[in-house]
Amino acid sequence: MSGSMEFLLWTKGPMFNIAITIFAIGLLVRIAEIFMLGRKKNFAEARAGEWGPGFRTMVTRTVADPGTFERAPFNVVVGWIWHIGFLIALLLFLPHIALIESLTGLSWPALPNPVISLVTSVTLVALIATLVHRMTHPVKKRISTVEDYVVWAVVFAVVLTGWLAYYRLVNPYPLVLGMHILSAEVMLILLPFTKLTHIFTTFIARWYNGAAFGRKGVQS
Amino acid sequence: MAARNPTDKTLGESLRERGVSRRGFLKFCAATASMMALPPSMAPAIAAALEQAKRPSVIWLSFQECTGCTESLTRSHAPTLEDLILDVISLDYHHTLQAAAGDAAEHAREQAMAANPGEYLVIVDGSIPGPDSNPGYSTVAGHSNYAMLMETVENAAAVIAVGTCATFGGLPGANPNPTGAMSVMDLVKDKPVINVSGCPPIPMVITGVIAHYLTFGRLPELDAYNRPMAFFGQSIHDRCYRRPFYDKGLFAKTFDDEGARLGWCLYELGCKGPTTYNACATMRWNDGTSWPVEAGHPCLGCSEPRFWDAGGFYNTVSVPTSASGVNVLAAGAAGAIVGGAVAALAKKQTKTAVAHRQPVTVEELEAKL
Ligand code: SF4
Ligand code: SF4
Numbered sequence: 033m034s035g036s037m038e039f040l041l042w043t044k045g046p047m048f049n050i051a052i053t054i055f056a057i058g059l060l061v062r063i064a065e066i067f068m069l070g071r072k073k074n075f076a077e078a079r080a081g082e083w084g085p086g087f088r089t090m091v092t093r094t095v096a097d098p099g100t101f102e103r104a105p106f107n108v109v110v111g112w113i114w115h116i117g118f119l120i121a122l123l124l125f126l127p128h129i130a131l132i133e134s135l136t137g138l139s140w141p142a143l144p145n146p147v148i149s150l151v152t153s154v155t156l157v158a159l160i161a162t163l164v165h166r167m168t169h170p171v172k173k174r175i176s177t178v179e180d181y182v183v184w185a186v187v188f189a190v191v192l193t194g195w196l197a198y199y200r201l202v203n204p205y206p207l208v209l210g211m212h213i214l215s216a217e218v219m220l221i222l223l224p225f226t227k228l229t230h231i232f233t234t235f236i237a238r239w240y241n242g243a244a245f246g247r248k249g250v251q252s
Numbered sequence: 253m254a255a256r257n258p259t260d261k262t263l264g265e266s267l268r269e270r271g272v273s274r275r276g277f278l279k280f281c282a283a284t285a286s287m288m289a290l291p292p293s294m295a296p297a298i299a300a301a302l303e304q305a306k307r308p309s310v311i312w313l314s315f316q317e318c319t320g321c322t323e324s325l326t327r328s329h330a331p332t333l334e335d336l337i338l339d340v341i342s343l344d345y346h347h348t349l350q351a352a353a354g355d356a357a358e359h360a361r362e363q364a365m366a367a368n369p370g371e372y373l374v375i376v377d378g379s380i381p382g383p384d385s386n387p388g389y390s391t392v393a394g395h396s397n398y399a400m401l402m403e404t405v406e407n408a409a410a411v412i413a414v415g416t417c418a419t420f421g422g423l424p425g426a427n428p429n430p431t432g433a434m435s436v437m438d439l440v441k442d443k444p445v446i447n448v449s450g451c452p453p454i455p456m457v458i459t460g461v462i463a464h465y466l467t468f469g470r471l472p473e474l475d476a477y478n479r480p481m482a483f484f485g486q487s488i489h490d491r492c493y494r495r496p497f498y499d500k501g502l503f504a505k506t507f508d509d510e511g512a513r514l515g516w517c518l519y520e521l522g523c524k525g526p527t528t529y530n531a532c533a534t535m536r537w538n539d540g541t542s543w544p545v546e547a548g549h550p551c552l553g554c555s556e557p558r559f560w561d562a563g564g565f566y567n568t569v570s571v572p573t574s575a576s577g578v579n580v581l582a583a584g585a586a587g588a589i590v591g592g593a594v595a596a597l598a599k600k601q602t603k604t605a606v607a608h609r610q611p612v613t614v615e616e617l618e619a620k621l
Contacts, residue, residue, distance in 0.1 A: 036476070037557045040527065041573060044563065048572040049579060056583035057590050064591030068599060126503065127570030130520065134571040135580050144501030204476070205487055206527045206556075209569070 040210035043217065051217035058224025059232065066233070079249025089242025090235050106165055110158050117155030118187070121148055121194065145198075152195045159188050183226050189215040263340060263466065264303035277302075284467070287460040287535070289482045298467050302340075305466040309364045309372040311404055312346035315397040316390050316424040316433055317378030320452040321415035322348050328455035329539035341373075341462060347392070358393050361404065369407040373465070375458075376401065376436050379417040379424045383439075385432035401439065410444040410471055411436055414458055416559050419447035419477070426560035437478060444471055447478040451554035454535055457483045477557070479529070488525035488551045491533035494518065507548065518545060522566035524553030 096108045122128055126142035133139040142148075163184055166172045193212035202208035222228055245251065261269075267277055281299040282292055290298075314322070343349065344364035345357065352360055364372055380397040381389040387396030395403075405411055413436035416422040424433035437445045448457050461480055464472045472480040489495065497503070497517040504511035504518055517523070525533075528551050532543040545551055552565050563573035 037527070037562075041558055041562055044571075045573040049574060052580055053583040053586070056580065057587035060584060060587030060591040061594050062591070064588065064595045065598060068592070068595035126501065126520070127568060130568040131570050131572070134567070142501065145499060146501070200487075200490070200526075204529065205489075209527065 036204045036207035036210065040206035040213070043210045043213040047214065047217055051220045055220040055223060058221075059229075062224050062229055063232065066236075074247065076247075078247045080246045082243035082246045085246030086239040086243035089245065090238040093238045093241070106161075110161050110165070114155045114158035114162065117151045117158065118191065120151045121155065121191070124148065149195070149198050152191060152198065156188075156191055156195055159184070159191060163188075179226055183222070183228055186215065186219045186222060186228075190219050261307065262303065263305045263307055266307060284460065284463045287456055287482075288464055288472070298463075301467045301469075302463075305469075307340065307342045308409070308466070309368045310341045310343050310375060310462075311361055311364055311372055311408075312343065312349075312375045312377070313397075313401060313404060314347050314392075315376065315378030315380050315401070315418070316431065317415065317417050318423075319348060319377075321377040321418075321458075322346075324450075324452035324455045325414075325458055326455075327538065328459050340459075340466060344372075354393075365404065365407060371409050372407075373410055373412060373462070374404050374408040375412045375414055376418045377414045379421050379433035379435060380439060381431040382434040389431040398439070401436070405440050405443055408443055410446065410465070411440055412446045412448060412458075412461060413437065413478075414448050415453055416449050416451040416554060419449040419479075420557040420559070422451065423560055445478055446471055446474065446480060449477070449479060449484070449555040450530060451552075451559060453555070454483070454531055454537065456535055457531060475529070479555075483531040483535075484529045484555070486529065486534075488528045488530055488533050488545070489523075492517075492525050492545055493533070494545060512548060518548075518550040520568055521550045522564065522568060523550035524556075524562070524569060525551040526569055528553040528556050530555040 101108050120143065124143040125148045126145070129139050129142050166176055166180070166184070190212070193208060193215050196202050197205070197208045197212045200208070202211075219228065223231065278295060278299055281302060282295040285292055285294045285298055312322075342364075345361040347357070350357055350360065378390075378397075380401055381387070383398055385398075387398065390397045392400055413419045417424055417433070418436050421429070421433050421435050421438075424431055425435070437447065446461060448461055450457070457480070460483065461472060464480070464482075472482055475481050475484055477484075489498070492498075494515060494517045497515070498519060502511060502514075502516040503520045504516045505520055506512065507521065519526070523545065525545065532551070533545070536543040536546070550566070553559055553562060556562070561573075563571065567573075
């Protein structure tokens with residue numbers, strides 16, 4: 033407790049540099065790997081363009097088709113809710129924008145704080161629901177691995193500590209702010225090496241599938 | 253100079269001797285009560301306690317400091333410096349304020365120590381080059397700061413560290429800390445150390461702590477950094493009058509924009525109020541005239557550890573202290589090199605595997621069935 037300010041400065045200083053370095057190296061390794069492993073040459077003549085179907089698949093795989101929705105409405109609705117909530121809190125909360133601006137020089141307008149706090153609260157509840165669902169659904173329960181639970185815990189920790197910090201529910205404040213920053217750093221470090229990589233690869237993968245379909249002339 | 257024995261007289265007696273009226277005295281007690289966040293009804297109890305209190309001997313040691321803390325104290329209004337020095341305490345040694353100099357000054361300190369063993373208060377401003385540092389970095393009358401502190405503290409009742417240098421190392425302790433500056437609480441382990449941090453501290457907080465000690469005969473309740481809870485229990489942000497704007501998401505973007513004129517929150521201009529614990533927002537400065545955030549400037553976080561190393565004054569609280577776009581680019585470049593190498597290796601492995609491929613015959617497959 034007595035070193036809460038030291039702890040905050042450690043998370044904002046050395047630990048941040050470590051996390052961002054591991055993140056950048058890990059992510060580039062993954063991406064370079066994916067792109068440089070190469071694909072077999074296509075000898076068959078393309079039957080249609082790649083770009084159009086590629087982008088179309090990015091959209092169609094993102095918006096659930098009625099069949100998927102009927103089969104797994106919970107996954108679709110709750111999944112959407114928390115993903116969007118997370119993104120809003122991440123990208124449209126003023127302190128986060130200030131951080132991005134300090135690193136990249138880019139900035140954009142923020143949403144008012146009360147909107148962010150509401151969105152974060154909803155995201156927290158949705159995240160808890162996904163955990164309960166995962167642990168009770170017979171199929172999901174069986175296919176879940178330790179990694180799935182670790183990833184859930186890290187994401188949940190980031191949102192929870194952010195929420196606690198916003199409402200200043202832990203004293204002293206530097207402690208809770210440090211905890212929030214640290215959990216975000218753990219997430220950054222794990223990102224390239226776990227399923228969290230999907231943040232960067234989902235849309236590339238969807239585009240790639242669609243593009244392959246396009247070449248073959250099948251529906252994308 | 254004869255050693256004054258402060259236990260000779262009670263505070264009540266010395267006040268009457270100086271012709272301080274009962275009314276003036278009660279006013280002082282009411283101010284003290286409000287300062288310590290006590291209800292006004294406590295004022296008579298404080299008066300009764302102070303009436304009987306003995307004026308404690310106080311030795312004020314100044315080490316690596318800028319005298320800003322003493323300057324701050326001399327702007328104390330309730331109680332005033334005169335009240336404090338002449339009536340409430342017996343300030344027996346203070347470089348800057350005492351008339352005596354040289355040997356006479358040092359003798360005053362020694363006499364005060366000898367006359368009141370176990371009873372005198374030591375107030376320290378400034379940080380101290382630690383025991384492993386060159387003792388010549390800072391000396392008083394030929395004694396190193398460290399030796400003087402340890403000698404003076406040995407028979408003290410308690411130590412009050414005043415200002416961020418004495419409490420956390422402050423400016424002398426900032427990176428790269430050339431003199432090995434340490435705080436009082438780093439060095440004094442066997443006596444109660446009360447930290448009144450701030451650069452400078454609010455004068456009324458210094459006098460308030462002393463008044464509390466005199467009234468209740470014990471030291472006030474302290475936080476995790478040994479700071480009195482009555483003054484450091486809440487953050488600047490928790491008591492800031494601009495807080496409604498923060499909560500509404502209304503922020504001044506520059507010092508002279510519309511938002512700044514309308515008094516919006518200074519978070520984006522680097523306000524450290526959210527992470528700073530001090531009484532500025534409630535007690536204000538210059539006899540309650542105003543305080544930094546009211547004057548339009550963000551809080552710098554002067555009462556917190558590592559004040560000078562905690563990132564730029566005008567950087568938002570959420571911004572990392574050392575990372576910059578350059579760091580990220582460097583990390584990214586390293587990643588690109590490592591990534592390229594890993595990928596090239598993987599590609600090579602695939603190629604080697606293809607080159608050495610042993611085709612499997614149908615017979616072999618059937619044999620496996
Ligand atoms: S001005 Fe500073 S202390 Fe006041 S509400 Fe804004 S961030 Fe908090
Ligand atoms: S507003 Fe902040 S920086 Fe200014 S004196 Fe108060 S605590 Fe120190």
